Amino acid sequence: MKSPQAIIYLSSFTRISIIFYGLAIICLTSTTVFASNGGNETDYLALLSFKSKITQDPYKVLTSWNHSFHFCDWSGISCGKRHKRVTAVQLSSKGLKGSLSPHVGNLSFLRHLSLWNNSFQGTIPHELGRLSRLRILYLYENKFSGVIPANLSGCSNLEILWLAQNNLSGSIPKEMSLLLKLADLVIHTNKLTGGIPPFLGNITSMEVFSAEGNPLGGSIPDTVGLWKSLTGFYCGGCNLYGQIPPSIFNLSLLVTFSLPENHLTGSLPTKMGNQLQNLELLQLSGNKLTGILPPSISNCSKLGYLEMSINDFSGKLTIDFSKLRNIYKINLQHNNFHGRGEADDTRFIDSLKNCTRLVTLNLYNCNLIGVLPISIGNLSDQLNHLILAENQLFGSLPSSIGSLVGLTYVDLGPNLFKGKIPATIGKLQRLQILDLSRNQFSGPIPNAIGNLSLLTELYLDINKLEGHIPSNLGNCTKLNGLELANNRLSGKIPNQILQLPSLNYFLDLSYNGLSGSIPSEIKDLKMLSHLDLSYNNLSGIITSSLGECISLTTLNLRGNQFQGTIPSSLSSLGGLGVLDISQNNLSGKIPQFLEKWKSLEYLNLSFNDFEGDVPAVGVFANASAFSVLGNNRLCGGLDMLELPKCKETGSKKKRFPLFVLLILIAPALLVVLYCVHLFCKKKRNSQQSQSSGNEQSSGNERLLKVSYNQLIKATDGFSIANLIGEGGFSSVYKGILDSNGDKYVAVKVLNLQNRGAHKSFLAECEAWRNIRHRNLLKIITSCSSVDFQGNDFKALVYEFMPNGSVHDWLHSSAKRLKLNLVQRINILRDVATALDYLHNRSQTTIVHGDLKPSNILLDDDMVAHVGDFGLARLLGADLNQNSSTGVKGTIGYTPPEYGIGSAMTSIGDVYSFGILLLEVMTGKKPTDDMFNDGLSLHKFAYMALPDHVIGVIDRDAIVLQSMEANAKKVEECLVATIKIGVSCSVDSPQQRMQIEFVVNELQRILDVLHHI
Template identity: 70%
Template sequence: MKSPQTIVYLSSSSRISFLFYGLAITCLTSTTVSASSRGNVTDYLALLSFKSKITHDPYQVLASWNHSFHFCEWSGVSCGKLHKRVIALWLDSKGLEGSLSPHVGNLSFLRELSIKNNNFQGTIPHELGHLSRLRHLYLSRNKFGGVIPTNLSRCSNLEDIWLNRNELTGSIPKEMSLLLKLAHLKIEYNMFNRWNPTFLGEYYINGRVLCCWEPVGWQHSKHLGSLEKLDRTWLCLPSEIGNQLPNLEFLQLWGNELTGVLPPSISNCTKLGRVDVGCNQSFGSLPSSIGSLVGLTILNLGPNRFKGKIPTTIGNLQKLQIIDLDNNQFSGPIPNAIGNLSLLTQLYLDYNKLEGHIPSSLGNCKQLNGLNLAHNTLTGKIPKQLLQLPSLTNFLDLSYNTLSGSIPSEIKDIKMLSELYLSYNNLSGTITSSLGECISLTVLYLCGNIFHGTLPFSLSSLRGLEVLDISQNNLSGKIPQFFDKRFSLEFLNLSFNDFEGEVPVVGVFANASAFSVLGNNKLCGGLVILELPKCKREGSKKKRFPFFVFIIVIAPTLLIVLCCVYLLCKKKRNSQPSQSTGNEPFLKVSYNELLKATDGFSTANLIGEGAFSSVYKGILNYDDGRFVAVKVLHLQNRGAHKSFLAECEAWRNIRHRNLLKIITSCSSVDFQRNDFKALVYEYMPNGSVHDWLHSSANKLKLNLLQRVNILNDVATALDYLHNRCQTTIVHGDLKPSNILLDADMVAHVGDFGLARLLGTDINQNSSTGVKGTIGYAPPEYGIGSEMTSSGDVYSFEILLLEVMTGKKPTDSMFNEGLSLHKFAYMALPDYVIDVIDNDAIVLQSTEVNAKKVEECLIATIKIGLSCSLDSPPQRMKIEIVVIELQRILDMKGYHAATSEYKISIRLTPQLHESAGGLPSLKLSLHSCSLPGSTNAMGIETSIALVLPAREHECDTSFVLGRPSALS
């Protein structure tokens, strides 16, 4: 029964140990014999030896490792289907302590050994070298010491070796050069000596390697991107890279500590499509020979320490789409030749020492959507040609220079620009009224200049403006009234100007942390916390009697008008997007700040969890109580890092009222020096659509009007992503848990971790292979098709049907050919009411209303069914979906389904003087009757409407609604 293979690795240091294994073989019970007949005794004993070396098993993972079960049924063990031999051991993150038994080397069929994130100590057994079939070896995040055994070189099929975050010493064995199939080698965070390997070539080293080397074999590579994300690596970019790598297509060495110059020989790499050596310590000048890289589409050299002039030969790179030279020491003028780059979309030259005028030739870059020239010493006027680029939609940052003159009126031609930064220059004159035509502006910074005069009324057209900073100028006049009506404005800075008159107390001025009026000595009134002097009100007594007569004469008419105005304003408020609670447009946060904000990422603050991340509620700033949602990436999970990059890339290109607003991101390390990445979003107080549909903890439910409004919001967001962005963006994972609701129940689409930017090389391949979520992903993704916008449309259809029916696509009722799609299809047209969620209360007070409701429901379900056809080209386009949903909302059927009760009221007006000396009207409600009731309800209440002698605002204390509002 014994074989030489069985005993060849038994320890010779202990007779007792040898005797134990001899007895174990000869004295097996009938159960053991049965086990061996279905497997292999060698594997059985090797596993028992593995267990015997474990000194602590806190979760009792190895409790099943006994003769009561066949070893193929033991926890963490996987066997082949035919031969019943162990092919994999998966025991990651089990808290196991002890050493790794050398008898693991007897598992001759083993293909994968994974014991990551435990507390294994001792050395790595050299017996592992006998596992000729081993492909994946994962020993990271343990406490292994000693050297890497040279015997591993005999595992000729090894593809992955993860030894990172241990206590290994010595050097990398040169014998490992024999591992020709090795693709991933992770050895960071150990205690290796300096070494000079000769074999690494194209291998992926994701971590800390203390070395200085020019690897032999690298000259055969077409993609020198394998060194990405080295941590504290002394890497010398080969000076002859261009001579030995003329066929190089991709050079990405971002985020290391690369030193030295960019060699002129790089000009020989004429096939290069991307050069990314940002975030390093490289220096020297940018060689003029770079103009030979005619295939280059992306050039990223910042931040580094490059200096000298930007070569004019850069204008030869006709395929360039992105130039990023920020945070260097480039000097001299911006080359006019950049205007030759007709495909250029983004140009970053900020934080350099550039001087001279902004070249007007930039107006020839007809696809430019983002330009950042901030923090230089540029002079002269803003060129009109630059402001006549309709493609300039994302951002224009010219701040912190010495530009002069006024803002050209041609700025009206960049109507779709989202962010404009002109702060801290020498710009003068009045603020041009043409800015009012930039209707897509969300951020406008004009601070630190010498503008004078009053603010143009045209700024009232900027309905989407969220941040406005016009501080430190010479502006004068009264604060315009349109500021106090602006619902979208989140931060307003009027400091250090010469404004005068009363500070409003409504709109943005109702929150002291959302605005600043410091340094304006002629202002009065406002919130008490501002401590401004009271405004003088002369002649108010003389006007009191005429005003009293005016109220008495037109009180009935005025009441009707106010009711109508209130209802209109209420409708408008409900259609507005949610407001951020922050007062800073851009924030920089550290790991420590996020740790404090979430109370140590406590489970009490956990509001969501997924495969790649956990989301916590927190208070980012203790001064103003700002609530945020902090999404912490699970970087230990494969694909999480790419998910983070995908989400960051997506958020760089988008901004829309129905998209979740990102506040900032954090890429750092925690206190144990582990990588830490997080995204910080605006907190959505009403949670996700999934919570409202399926959570038993949520007692409130969505009515039909709310549901269709949510669907309309989501469709509008998808229309923006697919058709309104410079680059089409596919969300890739649309589902109810990714649709979040703000305080006003406005829907915001979030989670762009699987997003894809069509037409770019960003996130084209994913190591995870994940495409959407089961039940929501379209069928073509299941056969390997690429992500497309029509796939998002399919996911929207499933979302629509789930929102309307309350049924998940993975519900247990959907089997044997029945799906959510068929469930809804079979109900049309006569039984549609039967499939609608019961929690969506439908009030059919009249036959007419009931018919309207039914028509709207049928039309809505038909939209969903039109989006889920098997053939992607036949699916309804998302822009058509938006039009159809809006048409349905205009039919008033859903309003009939959730209509508010009509109330008959009798009021008695009484004039009195309110706080501040303003006259107000007190209306006493004596009776209230509802439709269908025979007796009046004896309800008495008071409603105070302050009616100053100016344009009236809607008073939210005046309530017309359901009876509960009057209780």
């Protein structure tokens, strides 16, 4: 039995327990209620404000941001364990679009804010400056604009600040110097100006500074040398000038030093390698640096990438590469590494034997004089690019080169090599391109070259090679170009090389001593573009098999001993641009099919024995486009030829009596008059019908509609045989419409199952309603119907362009034709004129949005027509105005601002035109495999200006130009043209060249070329 005191004690304890229990329940209840309302009210409301500014959330990452969960459990949110305050917001690469709420500045415990790779736009809120605990701020790869907020200086604990790849402008604010803990400042690829401010040197904690791709200007301040912890310095393409301050070379922890494509001058300190021993990447290409390349670079034992090309370095290359065991790329092209006195500029190669990771050795155009040492064979078996062209290397090519089994690309011409080509070259089983041209090699072409089964291009021209062409070159089954011109080769043309299925680019055997006839196997080269057999001892008749080489654009048989007539089978070569059969023993009449070839630009029939009438139409209508000199039995033609008049035949002398003529023509005249009467009557009825019908239709709808059935018939059921092109939204077929006579048309059928195809159709229709210009593709009609299964069907019918697209001429495996320089600039002028019309001279400003070579089509006269307005935008119209999160246009041609969400503009078309121009002139696509590691088509062209432009121009561009007599003028034209392309394709829209000026400048260049 419990005592009273115990009972009282228990009773009191019970009451106290009940009270505490009640309080606990109240606390738990209130906590639950508070959590459901957002926990810490400030953070909760700030996050809700953040969510309210998001307009697109494709991955639904903010779905969890609701009352059902405590905000610390929301996606992307981290909180502190003690106070349950937000410490991190990590929403990178979530596809979010919208603006950044200024209320984020209320997350006072925030340490990490990561929003990179989204589509945030607008300005960066200055309220972020309240986040005094913030250490990491990732806002890169968005669409932020405006200036860098000066208030960020309030983030006194900030260590990492990444604002790169936005649209920020203005200068770096002075208040930045207060961020004394900042280690990473990454602001590359914006529009920042004002130079690298000296006050940044106050941030002595700096480890990485990246500002490349900003038009900063100015010089590099000496205060950068205060960044003793710096490991990465990236300022390529920043318009920097002046000398590199000496203080930088005291930054001993520097790993990456990248300053390409600036205007830096002066020389490098001789002891830089002793000071920067941690360097792994040294990139100073595309500047104006002088002096020697410091031998002390040998002490940078960790160096892997050495890029010093396109400068004015001089003196012998004395770097001891044996100490650089990690080196994998050496790019030193376009410098002057010839030492005074002895011709031993290649001694450095001996020291490369320990560089087992070396992949690229490029010393193109470095004025090297000397013998290529045997030690070349000691280089890494990983080496795949060996480029020593445009130097003065002499002596024999060491047989040890056969040890470099990893090689895929070898360019050793032009140099002064002599002796035989070593047979060991046949061991290079991975070789794809071999260029030994413009040397003094002699002896036979080694049979071992036939072992190179992956070879695609072989250049052995302009040497002293002799003997027969090896028949086992037929084993090189991937060969698409063979250049053996200007040698001393003899014997017959091997059948085997004429049966290579891949030979579609060029076959040049000119200026040799080949004999015999052209083998009939030539018919197997159906895809060959360029065939040159000129100046040999070939004889017999011109084989009719040549007529099966239907892709030929150039055929040169000049200076041989061919006899007989021009075979009629050549009439199938309708794509020929150049035909030269001069200086032979050909006879007979000039075939009529020659005057019908609209693509023919130059025809040379001179110094043969042709007879009869010279036509005066087609190519024969332009005296500068053909030659018939030295054919004494020809007559007629243009007056300026001063040929005798042709004698009239007996049949021509006959005169019909007048009454006989009246009897013959009277019935026909009556028929004609009756037909005219019926036509006029029908036209009146049609006009009345259209007048009544148009009361219900748009006044702009003038095109005669066609049915699905008519298009089926026109294209033979949309057969694959008539398919001439495919795109993302459509397929294009060649066909003949009954209503269009016997002329071909191009039928563009929309793939309506593809998302966006319908919108593309509407955009193109709307564009065509507003434009008419000689350099725009002509639309004939349209079709909006259903197919035989009841599915929607939409198509557009255009005038057929017989010469295909510019893309075909530049890149098609068929390589139908080669475009010479004048043709290319004519095409570019035509395209620029079309853009000037669309942007400035049409009733409604139109942005094309997808300018590229495949959308530039060529008619019979090689006049360019811009087509495919599927992505077009009419400025001021409602159609197609909504911006998209996706990149508009085609990769490689799309301006960078589209990639960060900017609206389509006419200046965006100018960027695409710039890339198009550079592609037309260099023959390289912007997506070429060579464009990596920061190199682009724009940079490739920019680095060649002004002294090395010839090196980047497509060889075909100058094939018909008189480079010997007018080399300086032609080169000036090339430089001027490349400058236009570079100016149009700069990243900054405001700095691009205006299209009106482009048209004027291209016309000026054409005028100069026409007078050469």
